[in-house]
Amino acid sequence: MRxxxxxxLLELECFLTDxxxxxxxxxxxxxxxxxxxxIDFDLMSxxxxxxxxxxxxxxxxxxxxxxxxxSAKDGTEKxxxxxxxxxxxxxxxxxxxxxxxxxxxxxVGCKFACTFCxxxxxxxxxxxTHLEIIEQLLLLKNxxxxxxxxxxxxxGTGEPLDNYDFVLKAIxxxxxxxxxxxxxxxxxxxxxxxxxxxxxxxEEDLQIELSISLHSADEDIREQIVPVDRKYPLKELMRICKxxxxxxxxxxxxxxxxxxxxxSSLQDxxxxxxxxxxxxxxxxxxxxxxxxxELNIAPPGKLEILLFQDTLKKxxxxxxxxxxxxxxxDASCGQLRLKYEK
Numbered sequence: 080m081r082x083x084x085x086x087x088l089l090e091l092e093c094f095l096t097d098x099x100x101x102x103x104x105x106x107x108x109x110x111x112x113x114x115x116x117x118i119d120f121d122l123m124s125x126x127x128x129x130x131x132x133x134x135x136x137x138x139x140x141x142x143x144x145x146x147x148x149x150s151a152k153d154g155t156e157k158x159x160x161x162x163x164x165x166x167x168x169x170x171x172x173x174x175x176x177x178x179x180x181x182x183x184x185x186x187v188g189c190k191f192a193c194t195f196c197x198x199x200x201x202x203x204x205x206x207x208t209h210l211e212i213i214e215q216l217l218l219l220k221n222x223x224x225x226x227x228x229x230x231x232x233x234x235g236t237g238e239p240l241d242n243y244d245f246v247l248k249a250i251x252x253x254x255x256x257x258x259x260x261x262x263x264x265x266x267x268x269x270x271x272x273x274x275x276x277x278x279x280x281x282e283e284d285l286q287i288e289l290s291i292s293l294h295s296a297d298e299d300i301r302e303q304i305v306p307v308d309r310k311y312p313l314k315e316l317m318r319i320c321k322x323x324x325x326x327x328x329x330x331x332x333x334x335x336x337x338x339x340x341x342x343s344s345l346q347d348x349x350x351x352x353x354x355x356x357x358x359x360x361x362x363x364x365x366x367x368x369x370x371x372x373e374l375n376i377a378p379p380g381k382l383e384i385l386l387f388q389d390t391l392k393k394x395x396x397x398x399x400x401x402x403x404x405x406x407x408x409d410a411s412c413g414q415l416r417l418k419y420e421k
């Protein structure tokens with residue numbers, strides 16, 4: 080049995096022609112799956128019953144299963160998915176005013192072991208295929224009744240630029256008018272700073288958003304928080320970012336996790352101002368750390384957070400402060416999966 084999502088619209092039309100079925104049924108099937116998020120052939124009510132039966136005999140729509148769903152008081156919903164090889168991945172739905180963001184995974188586990196993230200605690204297992212990536216969206220919308228998914232962020236388990244080919248293949252499907260039809264500017268790749276991936280992304284004809292996990296303007300501290308800094312040092316990363324902005328004319332968002340006692344002081348904020356002062360089209364997203372027991376981290380106090388934010392604002396650097404979401408359901412990357420794999 081074959082995954083129907085492997086077929087392009089043209090390939091599905093050819094399959095139907097071989098069955099002596101009208102080609103227009105292919106667009107109906109695509110609409111059911113990618114626009115209406117229906118993952119059961121029996122529910123495709125405008126298809127002939129005999130065709131529905133033949134589709135069931137020839138194809139499946141999803142290979143991953145929902146293992147657990149948790150809802151937070153703030154409306155955030157976390158999903159644990161079980162893959163066909165019994166591995167687990169996570170995804171999160173984050174509703175906000177005027178938008179619904181799906182945070183999805185790109186790998187099973189992670190190689191890069193950032194100190195604030197639970198995703199890499201048990202190491203890296205494998206890449207997700209582009210079909211497994213988009214299946215997350217199908218299941219998320221199928222199980223979430225709070226409105227249409229408007230934005231996609233690759234900020235779940237794994238490093239997207241370490242799974243470059245499958246992630247970009249998934250993004251092209253997500254962006255395609257024949258599939259999900261979500262605009263490129265509503266799709267964000269978040270990376271810990273994989274320089275070769277950033278350089279490849281610079282050449283893509285896609286206006287997607289790029290987010291980089293910076294977390295410190297001090298090389299020694301950043302190396303503690305983001306160990307990949309040993310391979311791709313901060314100075315070289317900032318040079319590539321400048322090149323990326325010049326070539327694409329696209330803004331880069333620098334993610335900055337505020338961790339008490341490590342990178343959240345006034346001096347840390349002033350160092351950040353200095354390294355960003357030569358860059359155009361940047362903004363900083365400050366994120367108070369989600370407490371993770373296994374990693375022994377916690378956010379700084381409110382006053383320290385506001386002082387850090389104010390220092391950036393006074394220097395003319397666009398800055399946002401992300402509201403902590405889903406703390407009562409372990410919404411930080413990898414936390415729910417970690418519980419199931421113990």
